[in-house]
Amino acid sequence: MPVATPSALPPTILPAAPCGQQLCSTRLCSTLLSSAPGRPPPPCPPPSPLLPLSPLTDHSLEGVGTPGLDTPHRGPRAQLIGRSHGRTQDPGALSSIQAMGIKTALPAAELGLYSLVLSGALAYAGRGLFEASQDGAHRKAFRESVRPGWEYIGRKMDVADFEWVMWFTSFRNVIIFALSGHVLFAKLCTMVAPQLRSWMYAVYGALAVVGTMGPWYLLLLLGHCVGLYVVSLFGQPWLCLGVGLASLASFKLDPLISWQSGFVTGTFDLQEVLFHGGCGFTVLRCTSFALESCAHPDRRYSLADLLKYNFYLPFFFFGPIMTFDRFHAQVSQVEPVRPEGELWRIRAQAGLSVVAILAVDVFFHFFYILTIPSDLKFVNRLPDSALAGLAYSNLVYDWVKAAVLFGVVNTVARLDHLDPPQPPKCITALYVFAETHFDRGINDWLCKYVYNYIGGEHSAVIPELGATIATFAITTLWLGPCDVVYLWSCLNCFGLNFELWVQKLAELEPLSQIETSLSEQMSRRVRAVFGAMNFWAIIMYNLVSLNSPEFTDLVAQRLLLSGFPQTTLAILFVTYCGVQLVKERERTLALEEEQKQDKEKLE
Numbered sequence: 001m002p003v004a005t006p007s008a009l010p011p012t013i014l015p016a017a018p019c020g021q022q023l024c025s026t027r028l029c030s031t032l033l034s035s036a037p038g039r040p041p042p043p044c045p046p047p048s049p050l051l052p053l054s055p056l057t058d059h060s061l062e063g064v065g066t067p068g069l070d071t072p073h074r075g076p077r078a079q080l081i082g083r084s085h086g087r088t089q090d091p092g093a094l095s096s097i098q099a100m101g102i103k104t105a106l107p108a109a110e111l112g113l114y115s116l117v118l119s120g121a122l123a124y125a126g127r128g129l130f131e132a133s134q135d136g137a138h139r140k141a142f143r144e145s146v147r148p149g150w151e152y153i154g155r156k157m158d159v160a161d162f163e164w165v166m167w168f169t170s171f172r173n174v175i176i177f178a179l180s181g182h183v184l185f186a187k188l189c190t191m192v193a194p195q196l197r198s199w200m201y202a203v204y205g206a207l208a209v210v211g212t213m214g215p216w217y218l219l220l221l222l223g224h225c226v227g228l229y230v231v232s233l234f235g236q237p238w239l240c241l242g243v244g245l246a247s248l249a250s251f252k253l254d255p256l257i258s259w260q261s262g263f264v265t266g267t268f269d270l271q272e273v274l275f276h277g278g279c280g281f282t283v284l285r286c287t288s289f290a291l292e293s294c295a296h297p298d299r300r301y302s303l304a305d306l307l308k309y310n311f312y313l314p315f316f317f318f319g320p321i322m323t324f325d326r327f328h329a330q331v332s333q334v335e336p337v338r339p340e341g342e343l344w345r346i347r348a349q350a351g352l353s354v355v356a357i358l359a360v361d362v363f364f365h366f367f368y369i370l371t372i373p374s375d376l377k378f379v380n381r382l383p384d385s386a387l388a389g390l391a392y393s394n395l396v397y398d399w400v401k402a403a404v405l406f407g408v409v410n411t412v413a414r415l416d417h418l419d420p421p422q423p424p425k426c427i428t429a430l431y432v433f434a435e436t437h438f439d440r441g442i443n444d445w446l447c448k449y450v451y452n453y454i455g456g457e458h459s460a461v462i463p464e465l466g467a468t469i470a471t472f473a474i475t476t477l478w479l480g481p482c483d484v485v486y487l488w489s490c491l492n493c494f495g496l497n498f499e500l501w502v503q504k505l506a507e508l509e510p511l512s513q514i515e516t517s518l519s520e521q522m523s524r525r526v527r528a529v530f531g532a533m534n535f536w537a538i539i540m541y542n543l544v545s546l547n548s549p550e551f552t553d554l555v556a557q558r559l560l561l562s563g564f565p566q567t568t569l570a571i572l573f574v575t576y577c578g579v580q581l582v583k584e585r586e587r588t589l590a591l592e593e594e595q596k597q598d599k600e601k602l603e
Contacts, residue, residue: 064223106584114577121385121574124472126367128386129393132378133368141375147194149365160370164401166269168357171489178208179324179412182313185418198308198331201416205311213274214265221282224312228283229303232290242295244287245477251279252480277317280478285310285444289324291449301328314412318405318490320421320441323448327418336417346414353407354401369393373551384567391539391555394546399427402438429582431531436538444472464500468493484545491541499534524583531583532575 106114120498136142149157161167167175189200200249210218224247231243250256264275293299301324309327310316330336363369364460369390373379378388403426414418421440430436437443452458457466472489479485496515506512515523543552560568 025399025523038085053465067413082533100600105540105587106580111581111584111597117574117577120580121173122389125276125385125389127393128383129369129372129389129395131368132351132372132382132390136368136372136375136378138559139378141373142371144372145374146368147189155365156367158364160368160374161401163270163273164360168361170253171270174212178212179314181406182208187580188415189380194336195334201313201331202308202311205313205316206307208313209311209316211277212502213271216263216264216265217275217278219309220260221278224279224282224306225286225306226303228290229306230295233303235294235297236293237291240287240290242284244290245474247286248280248283248477251276251283252477272371281316281319281321282310284321284442285324286320286450289443292324292328296325314409314416315420318409320409321445322418322420322440322441323445328419331416333417338417342414346411349407349414350411353404353411355501356404356407360397360400360404363397366575367393369397373547376554378551379551379554380558384571386601387555387558388567395427396538398546399424399438406439428578429585430538431535431579431582433534433538435500436492436542446474450474461497461500461504465497468496484549486547488541491544491545495534495537502530519587528576528579528583529572531579534574536571536573 008462087360143160143161146156147159180199185200185204186197189197198310204243205240206218206543209221226242228244228247229242239433251260260279261272261275264271286306289309290302293301305328306324308331309324313332314419315322320348372382380391382390406421406423421444424438424440433434451467451471453467454470455464458464458467476485476489479488506515518526540552540556543555558567560573
C-alpha cells in the first residue's frame, strides 16, 4: 500500500480531524496519524493517491517499453509466465506449483477442517466486534465519528472515513455526472468518428478538470507536461526520471507545494484531495511518457500524445496508472473490437462494485472498525479475538475501498476499449510481502522503471536490496515523507528482502535436503506455518500506516506478549488454516491454467 514537511503544511479547507481518524486510502495511510493522549495531534501530510501496501510485485517486465515475458522473482526455479491481452498474469511470489510445494491436493477431510476452523474463528471475532460496537456507540469518544444512520432499526453509522462518506453523499452526483458524460461522448465519438476518440477523451477530460479545479490549475499541469516533454527530447532516461522525481517532490515539499496550491481557485470539500491526486498522477504519467520516448526514439511521440494520455478523465484524479506504451497502443486502435464475453464481464464488474458499496454501508452500521481504534482505553478492554479481528478488518476495509475505487474506474475504461491494470488482490489471499500491493498501476510503474532495472532477475541478495531501497525511497516520496511513512517503508522493505533471505537460506545444505526428504503434504504444512507468521507480519507492518503506531503497538503487545502462548498460538493456527486454503485455491487455479495452455497448444 503518501511531502510536505511535518512542521509547515499548506492550509487545508478539508474538515479538521485529529490525525488518528481514518480518511481513506486515497490519503497516505488511508489513515492519518494518531496522537498519544495528552499531546496535540501531529500535522497531517497532504492527501495522496492510493497507498500500495507494498510497491513491489513478483513479476519482471523486461526493460522499458518492451513487454515480453513476465518472470516471478525468487530464484532460478521461477517459471516464465506469458501475457494475456497485454495484462500481466500475477501468479504470486512463489508462483510455480513446484516452488509452492502444492502439487498434491488437500484431502477432503483436512480441507473441511480448515474451512470450519476459519469460518468459526471469523464468526467469533465478528461477534466480539459487534458487541464492542454496541457497547461503544454511546461513548463520549465516539460522538464525533459515530453519527445517526439507520434510525428505523436503531443503528448509528461509523463516519470516521469522511472521504468515503463524502464520495457517496455530496460528491456522488458529481462523479456520476462526470463519468456518465465521458461514457456518452465516448460512445458517440466511437460510432461517428472512431479515429478521433483519443482527442475526445483529452478534450472532455481537460474541460472536466477546468470545471472542477479552475483554469489556473489546468495551466499548472500543462506546465509540468511541457517541461517533461522537453526533457524527453534529450533522450536520456536518467534525466527524465530525475526531472520527474523533482517535479513530484515539488508537490510534496514546502514552499513549492504551497505556491502551486495557490493556483486552485474556489473552495469545495474534496479540493485538496483532487489537487494532490491530479498532480501526483500527472507527474507519473509524464515521466512514463518521457521514459518510453527515450526507449523508442524512432516512434517520435508528440506533445499531443502526452496530453491525450494525461487527460483521460477516468484515470486522471485517482488512477490507476497505465504506462504510456500500453495506453497509446490501445487508444490508437481505429476500430477496436471487444473480446468475446467482454460486455458480460463489464456488467459483472459494475455489479460487484455496487454490491461492495452496499456491503460497506451495512458494515459501517454494525461494526465501527474505524472509530474503535481511536479510543485505546476501550480497545484495551476488548477480548483478544475481537482485537485480532479489528486489526484484520482494517486491512480488509482498505482493500475493499481500493477495489471499489478501481472497480468503478476500470468499468468505465473497459467501456472505452481499454485494458486497465487489474484490481487489487484480496488481502485474505496474501501471505507474502511480494504481492502485498493495493494499487497495481503504481506497482507496475515502479517495477518497470525502477525495481526491475536495478534488481535484474531478483535472485541476488545485494541487487535485490538496492532495488527495494530505491523503490521504497520513491514510494516514500509519492506518499509524502513523514515519520510514519519512513517507518512503514522500512518495515515493508525489510519484509520483502527477508523473504528472499529465507529462501536463499532454505536453498543451502542441510535445509534443502531436509525439505527434499519431506512429503509434499508435510512440505506444504511447513510452508503454511511460515506463511501464517508472514501474514501477521504484513498486518502489523501495515497497521502502522493504515491506523496508527500506538494501535499497532497495543495489538502486538496483546497478541504476541501478554497473550502468549494461548492467544498467539490460537491466532497462528487460524491463520495457518487460511493459508492452507489459499494455497489450495492457488493450486487449483495453476492446474486450470496449465490445462488451458495445453489445450491451446493442441488446438
